[in-house]
Amino acid sequence: MEERLKIVIVGHVDHGKSTLIGRLLYDTDSLPESKLKEIKEFCEALGKDVEFGYVLDHLEEERKQGVTIDTTQTFFKTKKREYVIIDAPGHVEFLKNMITGASHAEAAILIVDAEEGVKEQTKRHAYILGMLGLKQVIVVINKMDLVDYKKERFEEVKKEIIEFLKSLNIEPKYIIPISAKEGDFIAKKTEKLNWFDGPTVLEALDGFSKSDELDKKPLRFPVQDVYNFDKRIIAGRIASGIITEGDEIIVFPSKEVTKVKSIEEYNKILKEASAGKSIGIITEDKVFVDRGDVITKKGEPAPIVTDTIKGHVFWMDPTPFKEGERVLFKCATQEVMCDIEVKRVIDSSNLEVLSEDATTIENRQVADVIIKTEKPIVVENFNDIPSLGRFVLQREDTCAGGIITGFGE
Amino acid sequence: MDKLDALESESIYIIREAYRKFHKLGMLWSIGKDSTTLLWLVKKAFFGKVPFPVIYIDTGLHFKEMYEFRDMCVKKWGLNLIISKNYEEAEGLGIGPSDKLKCCAIRKTDALKKTIADYKFDALLLGIRRDEHGVRAKERFFSPRNKDFYWDYKNQPPELWDQYKTQKESEQHIRVHPLLQWTEVDIWEYIKREKLPVNPLYFAKNGKRYRSLGCKPCTSPVDSNASNIDEIIEEIKKSKITERSGRAQDKEEAHAMQKLRALGYM
Numbered sequence: 001m002e003e004r005l006k007i008v009i010v011g012h013v014d015h016g017k018s019t020l021i022g023r024l025l026y027d028t029d030s031l032p033e034s035k036l037k038e039i040k041e042f043c044e045a046l047g048k049d050v051e052f053g054y055v056l057d058h059l060e061e062e063r064k065q066g067v068t069i070d071t072t073q074t075f076f077k078t079k080k081r082e083y084v085i086i087d088a089p090g091h092v093e094f095l096k097n098m099i100t101g102a103s104h105a106e107a108a109i110l111i112v113d114a115e116e117g118v119k120e121q122t123k124r125h126a127y128i129l130g131m132l133g134l135k136q137v138i139v140v141i142n143k144m145d146l147v148d149y150k151k152e153r154f155e156e157v158k159k160e161i162i163e164f165l166k167s168l169n170i171e172p173k174y175i176i177p178i179s180a181k182e183g184d185f186i187a188k189k190t191e192k193l194n195w196f197d198g199p200t201v202l203e204a205l206d207g208f209s210k211s212d213e214l215d216k217k218p219l220r221f222p223v224q225d226v227y228n229f230d231k232r233i234i235a236g237r238i239a240s241g242i243i244t245e246g247d248e249i250i251v252f253p254s255k256e257v258t259k260v261k262s263i264e265e266y267n268k269i270l271k272e273a274s275a276g277k278s279i280g281i282i283t284e285d286k287v288f289v290d291r292g293d294v295i296t297k298k299g300e301p302a303p304i305v306t307d308t309i310k311g312h313v314f315w316m317d318p319t320p321f322k323e324g325e326r327v328l329f330k331c332a333t334q335e336v337m338c339d340i341e342v343k344r345v346i347d348s349s350n351l352e353v354l355s356e357d358a359t360t361i362e363n364r365q366v367a368d369v370i371i372k373t374e375k376p377i378v379v380e381n382f383n384d385i386p387s388l389g390r391f392v393l394q395r396e397d398t399c400a401g402g403i404i405t406g407f408g409e
Numbered sequence: 410m411d412k413l414d415a416l417e418s419e420s421i422y423i424i425r426e427a428y429r430k431f432h433k434l435g436m437l438w439s440i441g442k443d444s445t446t447l448l449w450l451v452k453k454a455f456f457g458k459v460p461f462p463v464i465y466i467d468t469g470l471h472f473k474e475m476y477e478f479r480d481m482c483v484k485k486w487g488l489n490l491i492i493s494k495n496y497e498e499a500e501g502l503g504i505g506p507s508d509k510l511k512c513c514a515i516r517k518t519d520a521l522k523k524t525i526a527d528y529k530f531d532a533l534l535l536g537i538r539r540d541e542h543g544v545r546a547k548e549r550f551f552s553p554r555n556k557d558f559y560w561d562y563k564n565q566p567p568e569l570w571d572q573y574k575t576q577k578e579s580e581q582h583i584r585v586h587p588l589l590q591w592t593e594v595d596i597w598e599y600i601k602r603e604k605l606p607v608n609p610l611y612f613a614k615n616g617k618r619y620r621s622l623g624c625k626p627c628t629s630p631v632d633s634n635a636s637n638i639d640e641i642i643e644e645i646k647k648s649k650i651t652e653r654s655g656r657a658q659d660k661e662e663a664h665a666m667q668k669l670r671a672l673g674y675m
Contacts, residue, residue, distance in 0.1 A: 082412075264456060394576070
């Protein structure tokens with residue numbers, strides 16, 4: 001079975017994200033000839049050495065300024081599987097793009113400059129990885145060529161980053177010394193780093209797994225829409241668990257009970273369907289069901305129904321939040337207006353507590369909040385069923401992303 | 410979950426979100442392999458129905474095989490087809506493929522602007538993919554455009570997890586891209602699995618085939634002996650030449666695609 005893993009590469013601006021991506025593509029033979037030629041010509045015109053960082057910088061402005069503006073995607077392949085790299089910009093101005101990229105990743109590489117060590121965006125990005133619940137993380141200490149491949153310097157930076165990550169509850173699987181520019185320990189082990197007995201970046205990535213555990217959790221089927229084309233079909237994508245023809249199901253929050261008459265696909269009837277699949281179901285009885293309801297299975301643990309949750313939010317809108325403003329709360333297919341009470345506010349660049357009882361949240365600040373929704377919502381612990389344990393807050397556009405940390409007052 | 414199953418389910422989720430959230434939804438169908446795959450996914454999302462119009466932009470310069478393929482699918486799938494065109498104006502002004510940027514802008518972009526205004530579409534499904542072109546890699550699944558089609562790629566709204574921009578501001582329309590995560594190989598593998606119809610232009614004849622379809626004067630075939638889908642998949646997997654290498658508008662000048670897209674090109 002072919003497999004594709006989505007990874008994100010994050011870290012401080014200029015610590016070498018784009019160069020690492022260029023190197024990964026080059027070393028896995030994934031660069032089109034025309035692209036390679038274009039980069040060579042471009043670098044020659046500038047009188048520079050060939051710089052793999054230019055692989056990703058497609059926009060005119062990016063090349064002029066040397067910063068990656070947005071999240072882009074590229075693909076490469078190892079013997080084990082295919083990878084999609086979501087490049088996330090390091091520049092603070094583009095933080096919401098970085099979060100967008102990281103929210104779609106299954107694993108992450110945090111890159112740190114061997115000379116500079118941990119910087120502002122290293123902290124902020126690491127914090128975001130922790131908040132998004134990314135567990136599969138490797139750290140690479142880049143630009144080892146600039147510190148003469150010294151083991152001492154690697155150990156110093158390693159110590160600094162481990163201590164910091166520990167405070168965020170992130171335990172990296174590996175910490176690898178590399179030079180993206182020279183190609184050390186990306187695809188191959190090199191003599192210059194012969195004191196390091198860990199894996200290369202590619203070996204470390206191949207050690208990650210696709211998490212398929214969601215199948216083993218209780219059934220959660222958030223209703224996306226109800227169609228009445230020829231038959232009445234309840235449509236949605238299964239968030240967790242397995243649904244089987246004939247199952248006794250309970251619709252939350254109404255708690256109406258019925259049975260699955262059939263599981264529908266175009267021109268096909270399925271016996272069962274599992275987490276991640278978009279399906280339609282027809283029920284035995286005509287129960288009232290609408291978008292935002294969550295269908296569960298009788299006999300399995302019930303979800304939590306509440307109108308008050310504790311949350312941890314990352315604000316990413318230039319217009320600050322002030323208590324009293326009502327915003328839209330979106331979780332899976334549920335959408336409901338809410339009031340927010342702000343508690344602790346943290347500066348995401350240095351993780352210092354700014355206030356224990358704030359009333360506003362500004363751009364790029366992190367806050368602990370209490371959210372009261374207009375109607376009861378169906379939610380879960382983020383670590384159990386992520387898609388029902390995370391939410392966004394919306395004005396005209398999404399203004400914050402968050403994780404549920406508790407239920408009730 | 411298998412790679413193609415995962416891609417299919419994600420795309421169907423996005424298509425259903427767009428249908429639920431926008432009052433006046435349409436879909437752009439270029440007759441090519443990607444948007445024909447998208448059309449199939451729409452049918453799957455709605456259990457065989459295509460519950461909104463399908464828009465085809467006729468530049469007046471397409472291959473005869475494309476028109477034939479279009480008419481075959483319209484009949485087979487019972488589509489509500491809108492033909493969007495502005496080539497009479499281009500011809501009146503004498504603008505043709507010798508000025509590629511202008512020709513694309515007037516025959517495609519301006520035609521679509523008119524159609525959006527005429528039918529008051531507030532969102533459009535498009536079959537673009539991130540791996541096709543560097544600039545397309547910057548796209549979101551739900552991407553707002555203003556009335557002049559301007560794409561503010563530096564200041565795009567965040568798109569966390571599967572929460573999309575489904576609220577449009579006045580004067581905007583939203584471009585929805587359900588195939589963003591698919592690659593060229595994924596598309597062909599899926600066409601094979603689902604037994605979708607394929608335009609004969611994609612298969613090699615006399616050592617040449619079209620890898621990407623567009624207007625006749627600006628689309629060249631690539632060297633190839635791939636005469637069936639398996640051979641095409643094999644060829645792309647080995648190839649180090651980009652998919653759109655036969656598309657003239659991409660390389661007219663540095664960053665031409667970026668300029669075209671900022672002007673509203675697809």
